[in-house]
Amino acid sequence: MTNQEKLDILNSMKIIDQDGRGSELVYVHVEYSDENIEKLSKVVLDVNEYLKNVGDPDGTKDCIDISIAAFQYADADYYHHGKFVIYTKEQILEMYECEKSKRIIAENELENHKTMIGYAKEQIQGMLNSIG
Secondary structure (H helix, E strand, O other), X not given: OOHHHHHHHHHOOOEEEEEXXXXXXXXXXXXXXXXXXXXXXXXXXXXXXXXXXXXXXXXXXXXXXXXXXXXXXXXXXXXXXXXXXXXXXXXXXXXXXXXXXXXXXXXXXXXXXXXXXXXXXXXXXXXXXXXX
16 A cells, blocks of 8 residues: 555544644544544554554543554655645655745845845934934
């Protein structure tokens, strides 16, 4: 089974809760059900061990955290809009070029602002000199 097929299985589960603090994903919870355990067993090596150590470590059977399954067993790159994704090399290159372009624009705007501040400073200094 490919990693994308594994992610498709995980992404087919209904998310009941998630926590992402900044750029760090803390957890993605799905309902603790036989159906979800069966799906999870297709992704992880030992579903009982996964549930015991990661998916439901406190044993409450309230929910299952599938985030570790996605990143460790299916090589997900990111969690975006409720789905785990794997980026192609082309997509990564495109994102890099986009961010590079944004950085260049920001650097140019910074230089323009520095120039404007320098000009304003000269004008203020000139006015202060003329006042005496």
